[in-house]
Amino acid sequence: MAKAVVDKDTCVGCEACVGTCPVAAISMVDGKAEVDPDTCVECGACVAVCPVSAISQ
Structure with a gap:
C-alpha cells in the first residue's frame, strides 16, 4: 500500500x-481533507469510508 x-x-x-483515521493523520484545511504523510500508516480506513471516493492509495 501507499500513503493516502x-x-x-x-x-x-x-x-x-x-x-x-486511527492515527489522526487527517485534518480539514479550507474545508477539504488533508493527509499528513508522515503520520499516515497506510491502513486504508479513510479510503473505505469516503462516500465520494476522494481518497486513494
Missing part, C-alpha cells in the same frame, strides 16, 4: 475520514 492522497476537487468536506 486526497483529491481536493472531489472531496466534499464531510469529515468522515477524519473520525475514521
Whole structure:
C-alpha cells in the first residue's frame, strides 16, 4: 500500500475520514481533507469510508 492522497476537487468536506483515521493523520484545511504523510500508516480506513471516493492509495 501507499500513503493516502486526497483529491481536493472531489472531496466534499464531510469529515468522515477524519473520525475514521486511527492515527489522526487527517485534518480539514479550507474545508477539504488533508493527509499528513508522515503520520499516515497506510491502513486504508479513510479510503473505505469516503462516500465520494476522494481518497486513494
